[in-house]
Amino acid sequence: MTTAPADGARPLPGTFPAQPRRTSAVLRIMLGTRLRRLRESRHITLEEAGRAIRASHSKISRMELGRVGFRRRDVADLLTLYGVADNAERDAMLALVSQAGIPDWWHAYDDVLPSWFESYVGLEQAAGGIRNYEVQFVPGLLQTEDYARAVIRLGHPDARSDEIERRVTFRMARQEVLARPGPPHLWAVVDEAVLRRSPGAPAVMRGQIDRLLEQVALPNVTVQVVPFSAGGHAAAGGPFSILRFHETDLPDIVYLEQLTTATYLDKREDVDHYLAVMERLCIRAEPAAATRRILRAVRDDL
Secondary structure, eight states: OOOOOOOOOOOOOOOSSOOOOOOOHHHHHHHHHHHHHHHHHHTHHHHHHHHTTOOOOOHHHHHTTSOOOOOOHHHHHHHHHOOOOOOOHHHHHHHHHHHTSOOOOOGGGGTTHHHHHHHHHHHHHOHHHHHESSSSSSSSGOHHHHHHHHHHHOOTHHHHHHHHHHHHHHHHGGGGGSSSOOOEEEEEEHHHHHSSSSOOOOOHHHHHHHHHHOOOOOOOOEEEEEGGGGOOTTTTOOEEEEEOSTTOOOOOOEEEOOSEEEEEOOOHHHHHHHHHHHHHHHHHHGGGHHHHHHHHHHHHHH
């Protein structure tokens, strides 16, 4: 993904650097998408597919969305139902089942990783482009340890100190995606309130601003600020993320997080709506070329 132009008007570029390793979440979505296309090409209903593997139509739907794991026997039975007789094609699909079942590094953090967030981490780690809009906090991929610790304490006020530190460690591990070979391009648009409202002591925010000044110099990180003077805008509903991938089987995905759950949108009309909102945000925000000046001014006020 290329760097944002000075006016920040492009919604989500479609060219990426070297392709990252496919994660289990991405492999599940790829496999589910292929199974859905095969089912629809044969005009087979969800109910009929469910009966073939002794399951409900809702399980087939979850499989096709990549929201659950796959059993080799179930996929083999579905391929038979869908008329896939070619051994090479069957073997390729069944190989995806095995690959999608290999645990990724973040599974070691299951004790602090909600199941509804696990899919997002898998998508984030495999994305070619990540777009964020934030209204309250610095995006997690750009946070310092001290800032992350303060934010996590706000969300988990009763957690033990060792649990807080484990969550901080996990967040720092996620950030390594930006430094890997062929990293994704992170393009974040943040409300000015993100920079003006510190979750901890002033020193925490100063350290965070210093980190942002370092990160916006990276070729794969773009940050724009929506100033208070911009008034109301199209994203008044709250923060969201848009992820884009190398694989043609994968659609863009919009991620919306609540306190105890999350929503993943991949229907074309939904994604297009959020892409249009992001484009308008980029236009209302200060250009990326002004971000360093804004960050230095905020730091001087702390």
